[in-house]
Amino acid sequence: MFNNLTDKLDKAFHILKGHGKITDVNVADTLKEVRRALLDADVNFKIAKEFTTKVKEKAIGENVLTTLQPGQLLVKIVKDELTELMGGDVAGINLSGTPSVILMSGLQGSGKTTFSGKLANFLKSKKGKKTLLVACDIYRPAAINQLHVVGDQIGVEVYSEPENKNPVEIAQNAIKHAKANGFNVVIVDTAGRLAVDEEMMTEIANVHKAIQPQETLFVVDAMTGQDAVNTAKAFNDRLNFDGVILTKLDGDTRGGAAISIKSVVNKPIKFIGTGEKMDAIDVFYPSRMADRILGMGDVVSLVERAQEQYDEEEARKLQKKIAKNEFGFDDFLSQIQQIKKMGSMKDLVGMIPGAGKALKDVEIEDDAFKHIEAIIQSMTPAERSKPSLIDVKRKNRIAKGAGRKIEDVNQLMKQFEQMSKMMKMMQGGGGKNLMKMMGGMKGMR
Template identity: 85%
Template structure:
């Protein structure tokens, strides 16, 4: 996420991070590099220029040159300004109304239909809402089919009308259907085009007037940079939407859209899409994103994700097993599955301070545990519960069954043994103590 921008900003600020002498001249030179990094990330020139001008003014106003740690203060000023640039405060979704009507807008290919499903899943699982997805793309039969597949995947009803070419009528009928069937959120997926055109804008404007949504969200592909910002402006002029959704932030995103869009349309970024899975959706926090861009990680989001998967009853059972030296490979497998549920490995690594920079050239994919899982699945139930019984001949059989080598099996056994000892040492507080420590980091 924003790897290129992070790297360039880190290089620009590197000379100021030490305790050496800092002058107005090298502050100006550094901020020139910061501006260049922003422009390379496809940030609007005017915004990039204003950004560095503001940071420079604040730096000189706060006597950065004479402070004990001038470099650190400069990084903080850049971080604070990045936060403001992206909106400052976190803005949640409006769930008023009975039912709440959410209108999705955006160009074709922006990830609108997929995100409609993600939002439905988020509201269903995190907010306990009864959601209805509505297919209003009457031009592409594949769009309705895609929405149905998504709805089936997350267990959410999809409303569509075969043969009806009037999206205003469909959306109004869908709201009546929602009221009659106990649905308290209606998400309307509208038609997209390859480019902004008058017909498209008239249509979505008519839907907007007819259903009076509590939330109108503009979905944009974050990889399109400055083009995304221009499109957002065109939509906002017609719809006066409530917030922005940035999709595909897990790709090679330059960052221009995230850093420019708030300044141009003066609307908050409310959500981001961070992967292909239906749970790959995050509320957008400007301050946390600024931390990530500057390589500081995002410990708070990491802790929140861990807490979502944290089961106190399971933790108690695990504690007892560790105390009795009964921690086995089945338990290890359960821990791996808990981590996998937290999101993509690349995204999780990016949340660990310094890890993104240290592992920038390492390809981390979601199959990172594949080899380990194959080895464990090749063990018998008895071997998984009592790892000490795994001797040389058993290791050969396990390696053959998992398509790995004996060396890889030995390596896993060694790592497992080290982890078991570490968990035993932590037994004083176990998983609960660990979670309390993590909460303290918030």
């Protein structure tokens, strides 16, 4: 996420390295590179220029504390300004109304239907809401079927009227159905449209007027950069939407949309999509995103994800096993499964401060643990529960069963032994040791 922008900003700050203070000359050179990095990330020229002007005004004359270097001070100022540019505070979603009605709008191909499912899943699992998805895309072939597949996948009901070609009527009937059946939230998925298509824009404006949603969200593909910002403005002029959703932030995103969309439409980014799975959705925190853009990681989000998978009862059992030196490969495998539930490996590594830079040339696949899992699954139940049983003969059998070399088995055994010692020392970290474990396994490919 934003790797190119992060690298270029890092190089820009290096200009100040070795300087004892911030001056007009060295800050001008640095901010010239910052502006160039923003433009390369597809940030609007006017916004990039205004941004660097604000940073310069705050940096010049600023007293550099003895604990800070000029470069560190400038990073802090840039971080604060980036946070403000992207919205400052986190924006919540309006769930008032009985039921709450959320209207999804966006361009063709922006990932709107998929994200409607992700949002429904988020509201169901995180907020405890009984949610109804509504299929109002009457144009795209198989759009209704796609939403039904998504609904089945997450266990959320989908309302559709395949023979009805009036999206206003479908949306109104769905809300009646929701009221009669105790639904808390209704998410209306509309057809993707082009901002220049007057007929289609009028249609969604009519749906909006008829159902009076508590939230109108504009879904945009973050990979389209400045074009996304321009289309957001065109939609906002017609719908006056309440917030933006950025999808596909797990791709090779240049970052322009995330950085500049708030200042153009004056509407907050509310959610981001970070992968293909139905749980790959995050609330958008401007300050956390600024940290990630500047290569500082996002420890808070990482801890929150770990806590979601943290089972206190399992942790207590694990604590007892560690205390008795009974931590085995089945427990190891269980911890791996918890890590995998937290999201894509690439995204998780990006949240660890400094890891993105250290591993920038390392391709981290979501199946990074598959070789470890294969080796463990080739062990007998006795070997998993008592690793000390595994001698050379057993290692050869395990390696053959897993389709790996004996060196891979030896490496895993060594890492397992080191981690067992570490967990013994930490005494009872249980699920809280997830991140430590990740570091210990990065060599297994």
